[in-house]
Amino acid sequence: MVLTMIDDTKKFLDVALEAVKKAEPIFKRYFGNPGEVHAKGNNPRNWVTDVDREIEQLIVAEIKRQFPHHGIVGEEFSPNAPVSETYTWYLDPIDGTSLYIHGIPFCCISIGLADKTGPLVGVISNPQTGELFHAVRGIGAFKSGKPITVSKVSDFNLSFGALGWGTRKEASELFAKLIPNIGKIRVLGSSAMQLCFLAEGKLDFYVVTGVHAWDIAAGILIASEAGAKISDFEGNPYTLSAPEKMLSTNTHLHSQFFEAIQKSLDKS
Structure with missing residues (x-):
């Protein structure tokens, strides 16, 4: 049996992929040299850059243009936003900001969409390595369009x-x-x-x-x-x-x- 995405879910995935595609050049342009680093709140070890904020604003604009009534929880601008009764997007514009600042390519852009049941769509891009992962609930997980599976280690x-x-x-x-x-x-x-x-x-x-x-x-x-x-x-x-x-x-x-x-x- 071949599982297929319903039209709405496909559109959700397409929007997430398009948002990531538009954010990747910004991520790559400032990788290892993001300018001024700020501390968030009272935690001097919790860092944020203007690049984090620029990428989040871009992704939010893409989502709102297509889905104005969806909820959005973003690390930089709306970490305490209420969860929607229908769909809520979870955005991390740069997951691994300290690594990004220091030019270490174990960092990424992460976009997730959840409904009442839980995560529905997920897209993660590491622009520095060209790795692009995505998944849709009930359909499977993919890297660069090819199915992936966990290891078989049991010891x-x-x-x-x-x-x-x-x-x-x-x-x-x-x-x-x-x-x-x-x-x-x-x-x-x-x-x-x-x-x-x-x-x-x-x-x-x-x-x-x-x-x-x-x-x-x-x-x-x-x-x-x-x-x-x-x-x-x-x-x-x-x-x-x-x-x-x-x-x-x-x-x-x-x-x-x-x-x-x-x-x-x-x-x-």
């Missing part, structure tokens, strides 16, 4: 993956107990890119705390459509309304990682 000790965090104290306490019990790990920086790496089998797992819905709305759809299992740390289905703690693995490793996290939490 916990041979697994290779990544960790991420937003709050250092909470993460350091958890991961200090978790790291000795899991396979090889790296910290790559961008939640969206790491979920794409999970989706295409480059990573076997990704565990993160302190994320926001705009960080992962597109990525969790791409990963889950590729076969990933995603939950919170209690084993509940992962939702955008409570995105702070996420366990994502390939098809085979989830139960083993869940046990390791529970043991680490018990020791806290």
Whole structure:
């Protein structure tokens, strides 16, 4: 049976892809040299550039032109915007801003669309590497138009993956107990890119705390459509309304990682 997109969903995807296409030249033009760096709020480690803002404004304008009644939650201008009863877009104009500033190409543009059920469309572009990922719920996950799937690693000790965090104290306490019990790990920086790496089998797992819905709305759809299992740390289905703690693995490793996290939490 070949699944096809209904007309509305196809239009949603087309708009997201077109928005990314228009944003990519801006991303590439200032990569590694974005000008002045600002601290957001009272956190001197939470950086933003004028490029983040320019890209978000461009994407918002594209969405509003086509779907004026949709909700939009964007990291830079509308992080606390209300979620729509129908459709809400989640935008991260540069996921991995610190990497972008320093010219390290593990950063991307992330656009996700959710309805009442959850993520519906996801598009993630890394303009520096030319990688373009997308997914539509029930249709599958794709990289440059070709289907992708998660890895087949089932041996916990041979697994290779990544960790991420937003709050250092909470993460350091958890991961200090978790790291000795899991396979090889790296910290790559961008939640969206790491979920794409999970989706295409480059990573076997990704565990993160302190994320926001705009960080992962597109990525969790791409990963889950590729076969990933995603939950919170209690084993509940992962939702955008409570995105702070996420366990994502390939098809085979989830139960083993869940046990390791529970043991680490018990020791806290």
